[in-house]
Amino acid sequence: MKIFSADQIYQADKSTIQKEQIKSEELMERAAAQLFEWLHSRLRGTQVNIQLFCGIGNNGGDGMALARMLHEHGYSIKVHVVNYSDKRSEDFLLNLERLKDLKVWPDFINKESDLPEISPNDIVVDAIFGIGLNRVPDDWVGKLIGHINDSRAFVLSVDVPSGLSVDRAPWNTSYVIQASYVLSFQLPKLIFFLPETGVYLNQWEVLDIGLNQDFIANTEADFELIGRPEVLPMYRPRLKFSHKGTYGHSVIVGGSYGKIGAVQLASNACLSVGSGLVSAFVPKCGYDSLQTAVPEVMVLTGSRDKNISRIEIPFEPSVVGIGVGIGQDDDTIDAFSSFLKKIKLPMVIDADGLNILSKNPELLKDVPQLSVLTPHPKELERLIGHWESDFEKLEKAKEFALQHNLVIVIKGAHTITIYNGKGYVNTTGNPGMATAGSGDVLTGMITGLMAQGYPSVEAAIFGVYLHGLAGDVGASKKGYEALKASILVDSIGDAYADLLRQPEIEQNEGN
Numbered sequence: 001m002k003i004f005s006a007d008q009i010y011q012a013d014k015s016t017i018q019k020e021q022i023k024s025e026e027l028m029e030r031a032a033a034q035l036f037e038w039l040h041s042r043l044r045g046t047q048v049n050i051q052l053f054c055g056i057g058n059n060g061g062d063g064m065a066l067a068r069m070l071h072e073h074g075y076s077i078k079v080h081v082v083n084y085s086d087k088r089s090e091d092f093l094l095n096l097e098r099l100k101d102l103k104v105w106p107d108f109i110n111k112e113s114d115l116p117e118i119s120p121n122d123i124v125v126d127a128i129f130g131i132g133l134n135r136v137p138d139d140w141v142g143k144l145i146g147h148i149n150d151s152r153a154f155v156l157s158v159d160v161p162s163g164l165s166v167d168r169a170p171w172n173t174s175y176v177i178q179a180s181y182v183l184s185f186q187l188p189k190l191i192f193f194l195p196e197t198g199v200y201l202n203q204w205e206v207l208d209i210g211l212n213q214d215f216i217a218n219t220e221a222d223f224e225l226i227g228r229p230e231v232l233p234m235y236r237p238r239l240k241f242s243h244k245g246t247y248g249h250s251v252i253v254g255g256s257y258g259k260i261g262a263v264q265l266a267s268n269a270c271l272s273v274g275s276g277l278v279s280a281f282v283p284k285c286g287y288d289s290l291q292t293a294v295p296e297v298m299v300l301t302g303s304r305d306k307n308i309s310r311i312e313i314p315f316e317p318s319v320v321g322i323g324v325g326i327g328q329d330d331d332t333i334d335a336f337s338s339f340l341k342k343i344k345l346p347m348v349i350d351a352d353g354l355n356i357l358s359k360n361p362e363l364l365k366d367v368p369q370l371s372v373l374t375p376h377p378k379e380l381e382r383l384i385g386h387w388e389s390d391f392e393k394l395e396k397a398k399e400f401a402l403q404h405n406l407v408i409v410i411k412g413a414h415t416i417t418i419y420n421g422k423g424y425v426n427t428t429g430n431p432g433m434a435t436a437g438s439g440d441v442l443t444g445m446i447t448g449l450m451a452q453g454y455p456s457v458e459a460a461i462f463g464v465y466l467h468g469l470a471g472d473v474g475a476s477k478k479g480y481e482a483l484k485a486s487i488l489v490d491s492i493g494d495a496y497a498d499l500l501r502q503p504e505i506e507q508n509e510g511n
């Protein structure tokens, strides 16, 4: 699913109005009807106090129209107009009049007003600001937002939590609604997935308000949300008349004394994701444990016992994944840099491989184009420098990836894969995956997918999705806390099965 900027959403709005020859008020009516249906199907007439806080723009207009529909269906409502400007939108005014026609009289909150009482048992509808927010809310509006947050009521935000801009970091983090649920129109917003802004909502859902599908399909978006529909077409089925050579020979280079487990996890994941053959290149101390732990993996060793000092692979690998557990000894850095000069095919670089690049940026020119770098935020910061906000982080990462023609996988709750000026936001995974070795498994999976012929960017997007899905499958059996990286590896098969399952057929169909 595409993720649009605020400007693109306004354009989609306009093109829908033109194409369907409707008025903007009708689009607002559709939006409000969807909001109403969502609430009504859950409440089914339950008598609970619903307090609607409406701004004076179209977000507020949506709230007003929703208030009317709730009132018409017998719900107990209280409508507050947050009167932060005299520039009321036409559709807001229209819906205010429609509400007054039903003899519902909103109260107008301004700078001097007392804050309304809100019980923890109330439902608050937050329709103060939508995607039109373009500056910090006034202090009195910020205080009202704080008051709503302190109420402990269930807060349903219309389109976005008020106080969050769609395209930048919040001006004042205390002036942002903490939403229990966000009902967002047509397309998800990038802020739902970034660590700095995603914390302002517990759950979100998209409501289809029938915006022009041609416009959406033909408009290039900077970000895309990656779910099952986006990932399935990337899947490459295995062929009946194939052999292990068809699916590539991966090499995982890494490990040092005490960190051989990283290579074990990565090479095991590489095999489990489908690489035909997997070899590991490790220091000598890793030989016995690796051969014992993963008999399917072939093991090559360097000349040193505790670290890698020279990397020599006596065959042409399909792909190399390098860096897990490798350490940063001087001779390891030398080995890494001379290996980079030899290798021409795209590779996967993780962990200390990335830290070596950060400390020796002159090596970047030797990294093969289209290689995949998989940093967590700290590793990314070492690579691209400090950022002030998640938006700046994404811009800098895009620039860096473009400059070196690389794929960058920014790991996090919603891992974002950056390539060619675009960001692909992952939807699978859970907090149980914040555990030792989880990244090593991902490195192995992306490497194993590239070995099978997935182009690097698809290997990254598909691998991140499948890795998260393995985490979700694993957590469903073990819970979050007990989820370990080795469970992720064991769950890769179930993750594939989950991804490829046929849509469920109605049980009684045909009866």
Ligand SMILES: NC(=O)C1=CN([C@@H]2O[C@H](COP(=O)(O)OP(=O)(O)OC[C@H]3O[C@@H](n4cnc5c(N)ncnc54)[C@H](OP(=O)(O)O)[C@@H]3O)[C@@H](O)[C@H]2O)[C@H](O)CC1
Pocket: 009, 010, 012, 013, 027, 028, 031, 055, 056, 057, 058, 059, 060, 061, 062, 084, 085, 087, 089, 128, 129, 130, 131, 132, 133, 134, 135, 136, 137, 138, 158, 159, 160, 185, 186, 211
């Ligand atoms: N296509 C859709 O998704 C549809 C969305 N709808 C809803 O419309 C809003 C967007 O409405 P809009 O009127 O453009 O903007 P807001 O309601 O968010 O804000 C209203 C105006 O407030 C001004 N503003 C901005 N920041 C502040 C501030 N900090 N303090 C005071 N005032 C502020 C700004 O106007 P200015 O001229 O003063 O700059 C805003 O325009 C969207 O989120 C949906 O809820 C439609 O209903 C259906 C289609």
Ligand SMILES: [K+]
Pocket: 059, 126, 127, 128, 129, 130, 157, 158, 159, 160, 161, 162
């Ligand atoms: K809102």
